[in-house]
Amino acid sequence: MIRIKHWTKNPSGQVLLATLLFCFIFMALFIGLYKSGMLYNAKEKAIRSSNLTALSAGAVYANGLQIVRLTNVALLLAAAVDILAIAAALEITGGFSLIIPSKFKDLNTRKLVQDVQSILFGINQPIGIYPLLISDETISIASQNGLKSTFPSLNPLSWSLPIPPSPILIFNVTTLGPGLAQAIVPNMALKFRTANFFSDTVPKPKKIYKYKSRKDGAIHYLNSDQVELAPNSQNKGQMRVKKGVGLEGEGYFVAEEVNAGLSKLNAVINIANFLAALQLDVTDRDIPAVHNIFVYASYPTSIKDPQNNYAEIQTLSQVNVLGTGLAAWNVNDPPYQATLAPTDPVELVKQLSIQTLLSQAISSIKLPSISNIFGTVVNGP
Amino acid sequence: MAPKKFSNQTGQALVEMLLVIPMLFLLTSGAIQFTMLFQARNAFDKACGEAARQYAANQLKDSSAITDTIWKDMGFYQSYFNKQSLSISTQAPKATIANTFFNAIDGLGPLAAKIKSYLINYTGHAWTVTICCRPPSLVAVIFPVGIPFQSQLTILKYPN
Numbered sequence: 333m334i335r336i337k338h339w340t341k342n343p344s345g346q347v348l349l350a351t352l353l354f355c356f357i358f359m360a361l362f363i364g365l366y367k368s369g370m371l372y373n374a375k376e377k378a379i380r381s382s383n384l385t386a387l388s389a390g391a392v393y394a395n396g397l398q399i400v401r402l403t404n405v406a407l408l409l410a411a412a413v414d415i416l417a418i419a420a421a422l423e424i425t426g427g428f429s430l431i432i433p434s435k436f437k438d439l440n441t442r443k444l445v446q447d448v449q450s451i452l453f454g455i456n457q458p459i460g461i462y463p464l465l466i467s468d469e470t471i472s473i474a475s476q477n478g479l480k481s482t483f484p485s486l487n488p489l490s491w492s493l494p495i496p497p498s499p500i501l502i503f504n505v506t507t508l509g510p511g512l513a514q515a516i517v518p519n520m521a522l523k524f525r526t527a528n529f530f531s532d533t534v535p536k537p538k539k540i541y542k543y544k545s546r547k548d549g550a551i552h553y554l555n556s557d558q559v560e561l562a563p564n565s566q567n568k569g570q571m572r573v574k575k576g577v578g579l580e581g582e583g584y585f586v587a588e589e590v591n592a593g594l595s596k597l598n599a600v601i602n603i604a605n606f607l608a609a610l611q612l613d614v615t616d617r618d619i620p621a622v623h624n625i626f627v628y629a630s631y632p633t634s635i636k637d638p639q640n641n642y643a644e645i646q647t648l649s650q651v652n653v654l655g656t657g658l659a660a661w662n663v664n665d666p667p668y669q670a671t672l673a674p675t676d677p678v679e680l681v682k683q684l685s686i687q688t689l690l691s692q693a694i695s696s697i698k699l700p701s702i703s704n705i706f707g708t709v710v711n712g713p
Numbered sequence: 714m715a716p717k718k719f720s721n722q723t724g725q726a727l728v729e730m731l732l733v734i735p736m737l738f739l740l741t742s743g744a745i746q747f748t749m750l751f752q753a754r755n756a757f758d759k760a761c762g763e764a765a766r767q768y769a770a771n772q773l774k775d776s777s778a779i780t781d782t783i784w785k786d787m788g789f790y791q792s793y794f795n796k797q798s799l800s801i802s803t804q805a806p807k808a809t810i811a812n813t814f815f816n817a818i819d820g821l822g823p824l825a826a827k828i829k830s831y832l833i834n835y836t837g838h839a840w841t842v843t844i845c846c847r848p849p850s851l852v853a854v855i856f857p858v859g860i861p862f863q864s865q866l867t868i869l870k871y872p873n
Contacts, residue, residue, distance in 0.1 A: 343722075347729060354733075358740050365744060369751040376755055380762035384868045387769040388837065391871035395835045398872075402832070465811050469869065472809040476839060476867035667872050672766065 371635055375645055378631030381477035382649040383672055386627045389470040389501065390651035390670020393625060396453070396462045396520060397655060397668045403449050404613040404660040410441040446524065449614050455522050463518030467501055470627065474499045480630040480644065499629035504622055521618055522658075524611040541571055541586040552581060559586055615658055623653040624673070649673075746849040753793040753846055754862055760786035761842050761864040768838075769870040776801050783842065795859055798845035803838045806867050837869035 339345040417439045454460020475481035482498045505515035541554045558579055562572040575582045616622075630644040637643045655668035764782040767773050773782060780799050784791065815833060819826045845859030852860075 343725065351733075354737075362744065362747075365748065369748070373751065373755055373758070376758060380758065380765075380866075384762065384765055384769070384866060387766065388867075388869035391769065391835045391837075391869040394871045395833065398834070399832055468809050468811050472807055473837070473867050473869060476807055476865075478865075670769070670871070 367635055371633065371643070374631060374633040374635070374643075377478065378629075378645040378647045379649075381474070381479050381631060382627055382629055382647040384477050385470060385474040385479060385499065385629065386625060386649035386651040387670055387672060388473040389466060389625045389627060390653050392466045392469045393520070393623060393651075393653045394655070394668035394670050396466065397623065397653065397658060399462070400449075400453060400520075400522065400614050400658045401660065401663045403445065403452070404658060405663050407442055407445045407449070407613050408660040410445045413441050414439050446611055450524075453520050453522050453614065454518070455524060455614065459517055460520070463503070463520055466520075466625075467518045470501055470625075471499065474627070474629055478631060480632050499627055502626035502628065504618070504624060505626070521616060521621070521623055522614050523617045525613055525615040527610040527612060540589040542589050543573065543581060543584045543586045545581060553589065554579075554586060613659060621657075623655075623668075624650055625653075626650050743849075749793070750846065750849070750860070753790045756787050756790040757783075757794070757844060757846075757862050758864055760784075761840075761866055765840070765866045765868045769868050771870060771872075776803065779840075793846055795845050795847060798843070798859065800843050802841045802843075804841075806837045806839050806869070835869050835871040837867065839865070839867040841865050 340349060450456055450460075452461050454463050471481055480498045500516065501518065502515045503517075503519050504521035539556045541556070541559050542551050543554075544551050554573060558574055558577075559571040560574045562570050562585070564570055571586050571588070573579050573582045573584045573586060626648060627650075628646070628648045630646055633643045633645060635643050650673035651670050652673055653668050653670050656662055656665040760783045763786050764773065764779050767782060768779060773779050780801055784796055784799060787794065815829060818829045842864045844862050846862055848856040848860050
């Protein structure tokens, strides 16, 4: 010890000590520089990988929307075949059978096409074949771009819990909230257009009420503006002639005329329900049309954090799929295009707090199943 | 006769500084060059990502357009690289469940294959882009042909 103390007072010893100190400082500087550079590089790679994965998902999605257009053309042809068959049947049975739909000689080939559309695109189904294809391709591209993938094979048993699925795809959502559970299930935001958008042109039947005069026995007819509700213990929907407006027979109980005017036809045909049940072609679910995919993924790095775990960079990318429409007459329009939404993926992750929700799901006492993780994400922390 | 010890220490600090300054200079310049290599690597990765994005948007058609775009997007950092060393190798993306199904359709006959190609009109490539970075003079001996950088990207685009 005395020798070391004597040596440190020696000029050469002091020089050596100073050199060692500087080497230590520079080594720390270099290591810090290297790690920060690697992390910055990893962040840029994560953003790039996430963007490319989202673009790939958008490409498959756009292809699917073009297939929707083609199936709508097939539906139009099937409807034409059905109409021809109905026209031929009318000539045989007579034109009056037009009033009663059940007597149509309807081949119903359009229903076959609609069933195919329903299964293929997941309309009115829990999930569709093409949305699964979008997920499949996107997850494959994500792993090839260096993003973490916990879908190594088709066998769900090989996935190790409690790691949540990665990447997570969020379909067709503009604001997160109660719709998140629906958005996590692969979908294409489609629905069947129904004919009830015509219903505004169908004159709505007005209710007609009548009462019999006590003076002369004449039957008086009133419309719904001239009667008011007068419930009693026997009939909670009892109507009476409005009081205080100067009508003859005010206060008289009235009965509804069910077979008056257009209501008679409506009772037979029930136009509104018929139109609502009549499915036409496939159209966008939302107005205005929204077709987008968020890709939420992790990019693993080789840098260890203070907890001695390999750091992962969370990233989120959004792609919008834009086009002119899905109807059959849009089939020759320019195809749908996927465009990257200009956002900062790392900031979006913070805003959406997805990482917090997933971390809470993982750190909960019970090992969560995949559905529980999604439930936590839906219901919030 | 006993050797005379040099007891005058005037100028010792100056001598020490003269010894240390080249070392400091080497260390500092090494740090600067290291940082510039990182930036060059980053610029290369960004240029590759931008080219892939343009490819997905159907703005680029073939490999030559892609290499030209990557070289142009590197901008200021072009002087760090050797343009002749820029090369791209393309492969098909890894097979997915869908690919297995589509390959089965191809086996049904030419008509089925044609219908499939009409309906499934997206395509993809897995790129491996390689370029050599001119080494700093300090490490030129270790990397005589340059420091190889490689970037791997996979992307799908629609329509084909």
